Amino acid sequence: MPVEARELTHTYNADSPFESTALDKVNFKIQDGEFIGIIGHTGSGKSTLIQHLNGLLKPTGGTVIVNGMDLADKSTNMKEVRRTIGLVFQYPEYQLFEETVEKDIAFGPKNLGLDEKKIAARVRDAMRLVDLDYAQFANKSPFELSGGQKRRVAIAGVLAMEPDILILDEPTAGLDPYGRDYILSLVENWHKLGRTILMVSHSMDDVARFADRIFVMNHGRLEMQGTPDEVFDQEERLRAMGLDVPAVTTLAGELSRRGFDLPRHIHTMDEMERALLSLLGGKEHA
């Protein structure tokens, strides 16, 4: 299900004193199975961008085409669009509302008009994916759970719709390190099933680790797009936009300056580990 944006533009409060352009002629193409990381400082248009991809916001100029469906076209079947693209908002646990975890996860599939049996199967599958034990959690109220568990329920609610393309807006915000790893590995597993992922993140480390390609947003424009190597090699440009490079990249740069012979393009912990090991004589650590 390729996603394509053509000259996508969005202006809030057009023709009023409060007019502001949140998206300015954004163009991109996403292939099936890609993992896209979206970075940009606060107010750079990331949230506006992802809300266009499943038709929550209508473009004021240009268009978005998902799997041949033109989202700027009023006659496009929005239900089909929302089945194709799942959107997990920031702090998704604030959208929980049902009496039980099971009912809440079933909300999405129910809206798709599936039959009872299918819905029940979807709920079980989704709960397994986010590692919530069915027997233990299905009949609990979502409001009794911990923050991390709530978020997993909320994400399961979107996964149960089995979207081909999953968009997550800062899925790890406000979680402890354990919760973060949990959500990230969940996203990674979903990606391994061959699905397209778009993840907005403020963590350069996470983006470097998972993304095949990175979109850099700045003042409503898609300023850069490319592989982590292509993007993170332009440290100066990123810093000028209020962004950063992964912590290990900074460390590698620091080490190179002090005479250690490290290869270029070190953006993840794994790459750093390999580089350091080969520098120390290629021995595997015990």
Next chain:
Amino acid sequence: MLKDITLGQFFPGNSAVHRMDPRVKLMLMVVYIALVFLVKGFLGYAILAAFIAGTAFLSRIKPKFLLRSVKPVLFIVVMTFVLNIFFYRGEELLFQWWIIRVYKEGIRFAVFMALRLVFLLVGTSLLTLTTSPMALTDALERLLKPLNAIRFPVHEMAMMMTIALRFIPTLLEETDKIIKAQTARGADFDTGNLLQRAKAMVPLLVPLFVSAFRRADELAMAMEARCYHGGTNRTRMKQLHVTGIDYAGIAVVAVTTGLVLLERLL
């Protein structure tokens, strides 16, 4: 979608009208409302119209915004006008058909009633357009202070109003976010019959209430952490002062009042 709703129609500015002490503005508004009811003839309305036009000009509020306040209640204005025409019983019969009788006095009275409503709306919206809701509650608190004597919790009421006003935009934003989140999960808020639509509101209202309570809880905690304990001995950062502009405003209203009273006597 919800961002288009304007609540508390305050229009920020720095005109003389904006800078007036909100207490004085509020009291002058009471006088103005009394005048609207005291006016006897068209000459009186002309005086009030001049007063409003002058104030609006000084405040630099576009007439478009002023008249917008009449729009939501236009129906009531028209209804009042029509009902008064048909039900007023006077002496000089102008027109009669079946049981409908229109008198000359009826038309006059109906026009007056409609004008009265319009003048009330435009005048009060001129106040809210030039005074921030916070300033208004502040003024109200100061003006109602004497009620403390009969143990009416003036400060607490004003604080509640302030907090309520403060959270309107926050809750609107929250509503917008939840609507979007549930829409992304395939919820449909716009179609179906009344019962289906009411049911569709559950996924919106439950999270909204939960978050409102959470916010209230957090705010209470934050206020307590800053030693808030009600109004006793509390001083204010922004003291309200009656200045030259206010005296000028009082003078203008006094002259208007004089003219209206004169018109009434003539």
